[in-house]
Amino acid sequence: MATVECRNLCKSYGSHEVIRNFNLSISDHEFIVFLGPSGCGKSTILRMVAGLEEITGGDLFIGGARVNDRDPGDRGIAMVFQNYALYPHMSVRENITFALERAGTSRDEIRRRLDPVVETLGLDIYLGRKPTELSGGQQQRVAIARAMIKTPEVFLFDEPLSNLDAKLRGHLRVEIARLHRALNTTSVYVTHDQLEAMTLADRIVLMNQGRIEQMGTPEEIYSRPATVFTAGFIGTPSMNFFSLDAGEGRLRNADIDLAAPFPLRAGKVTLGIRPGAIRLVPEGTPDAIAATVERDEFHGDMRLISLNAGAESFMVSVPAATRLSEGERVLAHLDPASLHVFDAESGQRLGD
Amino acid sequence: MKLSTLLLRIVLACAALMVLLPLLWTLLNAFKTNADLLVNTPKLIFTPVWDNMQYVLGRRSVARALTNSLVICSSAVAMGALLGVPAAYVIARVKNRLTREAQFFALSLRFLPPVAVAIPMMVIWLGLGFYDTRFALIVTYMTITISITVWLSIPAFERVPIAVEEAARVDRLGPYATFFRVALPIARPQILAAIAFSFILVWNEFLLAMMLSTSKARTLPVVASEMSQLGMNVPWGVLNAAVVLLSLPPLILLAVAGAGMNSVFSRKSTQD
């Protein structure tokens, strides 16, 4: 087991800087998830930790030792790749034991370690097959087994489930969570799937354009997004945003006029609220927004309603039994406790 | 069935017969006596004789040419594989200006007209005292085998996923071990096909062999072509027998390489 520490990590391809001054310290046993939009540099950092990508600046410590110049094989890591990257010319068994054989582990020891791994992942009956004779999910399980048997200090996962269908993805996600609880190995996991991040992570590192946008537990990130970017990136259906002017204890624009949830300096703000925190209320309720129904999407357990209030449009989720017709006029009430206020200029969260 | 389909099938059948008939005919002719062969109306029914084959196989020059061909071709192919396959790996993996130029250079050697190589080569080998030796032909043929092996092996290595090699590095393989234990085994079927193809090219080579040898290092194609000049009476039966023998190795290689390629294709289709 080990800690991982990135100090001012930088990466550039030629003159093109992809990562700049990346700082992160991962404690022992922690499960860290890198989350972010495509191209934001998640894989790059993971691969720098793995040693597959040269570090162009800063220091990387694994278990307290500086490993910048160590080969991937000497960093005490194991990696699960997006496309599995199994050796196609070896059987499943050889794939799993290859690294141990390379390290000169004795035959008995290998057999002793193989059995529990194979059993945990349910691979017993496939040991003799070639990777090409397995389904995607089975291949990914072999890839996990190959990483697991090494009993590494740190597990690295680069979007391990993104090539699988939704159902299998859910299944393997649970399996990975179970494995982590059993092994408790420090893990870094890259994904762009929110659900994976939310369910697996001890801590989420949300990235944007090579920087850390916000770092925290899933609850923190969801309930107290530090920036507009985080607020918009996390949560489905995604958050509604309004551009408003703050002043005199109120937030308003041409179509909306609300009480400010806490005292605010006068100026432009961005107000965010999740569709689930808006309720449709009866005629006459104070501090509500008059709107017309534009569209009604049935999502099974609820309905997602698009509303129009003058130039503003926003989404509300309502119980599935609610019946609304297009063009109908309604009143929407925003739960004051669930309002997120951001500075319009910097995008930073205001208030607590 | 539509008329157009029928017509196309007839065309295809004709093309297939154009391949099969001459080959089968040559095979039959190899077992005919001259009396059966040199007739106005071609004969289908005849008593086969082994004489032609025996004559060809029994001739000292043929035996020597066969040895020459085997030694020269396999040495040149082995050298081509030894130098060409690793070079192709680097060209496939390291993409920069130098490797791009190297790739094109390997191809451009094929642009050289063979006579343009043969004439100076002959003078050079004469000057060095290696004219009419196997060594001279092996070295000359290496131009062909190296460049073709490089050219055909590059796509084979490009198809090896980089992630697999990265996994190997995480499993503590150095660059050389990654090549020998991971990249090479994965690309093996296509590499073997490339090597087989380079063998066929030099096995069939005629012009260089003829111009760079007079007797000691003569290869099979040259000896076969010489048989047509044994006086006025062209021994057609013997010639047919020689053609059959000379054609066998490429066809055998086709069968072997074909089986290899087939296994590649079937494996690919299960993967998709």
Added chain:
Amino acid sequence: MRVGRSLPYVFLGPALLVLVILAAVPTLYAVNLSLQNRTLSAPQAEYVWLANYLKLFSDDRFLNALWVSLKWEVLTVSATMAVGIGLAIAMFEAATRRWRMILSVLFIIPVLLPRVCAAFVWKFSFHPLYGAVTWPVRALTGQTPDVLAHPWGAMLTVAFVDVWQWGLFFAVIILKLMEALPPQPIEAARIDKAKGWEIHRFVTLPMLKLPLISLLLVKAIESLRSFDLVYVMTRGGPGVSTETLDMYAYSQGFIEAGNISYASSMAVIMMVLTVILFTSIWKRLNK
């Protein structure tokens, strides 16, 4: 990706070194030879500089060989492409999967045969007295047609053997290319009621334009290797009607005069022509 520090040099260096030596030495040597008046019989020689080249351009046989080579290139390349495309479309349209496999194997065989063998097989088939191809003519008219004795007949027959080897092989490659095309455009064309030939004329062949041009180039390069066929089938005859450049260079350098320097100057001209031509075309294509 990183492939280690020493590996690129260790792996690529020797091959490049050997290839550069094997390419540069004969080339420079040929240029050097072509500037002298060396013959096979007399080892003593002196520099005559450009005399050989000047002589070439007043040599009718050389100009004839140039013309024959040009005819040969155009004839074999165009016929090979036509046969290849035609048979590929025929297989694509009219053959089942199974038959495509069988035909593909069959069509690959000729190109793998030694050219010397192919030449013999067909030379005997076209033999005026005993050939199987000429037999129907013999049986019907009683004449003994000797195509190889006729200037154009010889050219066409040799070209036929070349196309027999390469055209069928190209048919297989083009078929594989067609099979690898995405099926949607073809299906869209079907829905638009295009006829069979129209689909290929307007959809498949335009989509294959680049690979087809590459194939054409490959054939143009391989057509330079006509020597074996010509040597076995006609020796450049009748007269000089099938004497290509390499055939003429060979007979100048070896058979008739042993005039190596003169042959070298021809070789140099061929080298310059082909290398410059093909390099510029290839680079432009792959830009």
